[in-house]
Amino acid sequence: MSTDDLASVLTEDHLVLSRICTELETDHTSPENRREVADHLIAQLVRHEVAEEPHLPLGPALCGVDDLMRRLEGLGPQEARFERLLATLIHAVRQHLREAGPAVTGLRNRCPADRLKELGQEVLKARQAADSLPHPAIADRTPPDALLRTGPGFVDRVRAALTAVR
Template sequence: MGHGGDVVAELSTDHDEVKDYFQRLNRTSVPEERRKLADLLTIELVRHSVAEEQYLYPALREHLQDGDVIADKEIADHGRAEELMKQLQEEDAAGTRFTAVLRELETEVLAHIYDEEQNLFPALRYACTQDALDELGDKTRRAKKLAPTRPHPGSPSTPPANKLLGPGIGLVDRARDLLTGRGKDDKVA
């Protein structure tokens, strides 16, 4: 969840974890393992998205010439991914619909990651000082600790509402996870 380094390093490491979850999901057909991995993937994606929406995208708006357009596109990508994660949560991990939704989510998320790593992150590195990137990394890590762990497609995705509501929603999600054991063990295939 928190890796250290500036915002680009932090989010890039998250991307690697997400790719690993997709690979692990693609290697197993055991429904219980698929459900656990899908839950862990969802937890990571939601935390990552919330942190980006709270800190990265406002920084894009501030520092990049087309920052508003870029941030709006990224937030729309998150919205589509959140809807797919919600669908995935509701599907039987043994069913073909689970696999279809998972493939669609993987396609969306990997395209989003590629775009961020190839375009957005280099532009941000060019536009910001290292101190600013380091500060954004610290804020991102703090945001992920308090972020929700379940998709909430209807919740606000821009400041200040997301910064006000996110920690409360996150608290409820983490309490539910604690009670159900969701996300507790990533020791699967």
């Protein structure tokens, strides 16, 4: 089985998301570190959604999760709402991981291996290109190092960078 076919890419995403959730659930270090890990979870979740959306329904667990991530963007890690919203996000991610396993298996069963490989390579290329691609609407006004800086607009900037190369 290929490690760069779409099903393998999505499965690897699920493992990464699970590890980040576990880190947030078990590691209660400094608020700044929790903010960094939460931002990492948000970025990974957005890149996973962009890869999965065209091929599989995201399911009820991730409905409304973009709004939740945007609300988290504007909060400081010391705020009580930050931890409540983060716990809600982790719960949604965990639910998605439980729901998505059978869907990925179904994808493997109904899609030819060569097509899965082609789709997986498209996703991986888009991710590589997104690392350096600015959002078209702000590229001429925003310094490049600020494009993927966390904070307000982070979810939208990550999503825009990933979808612009499709």
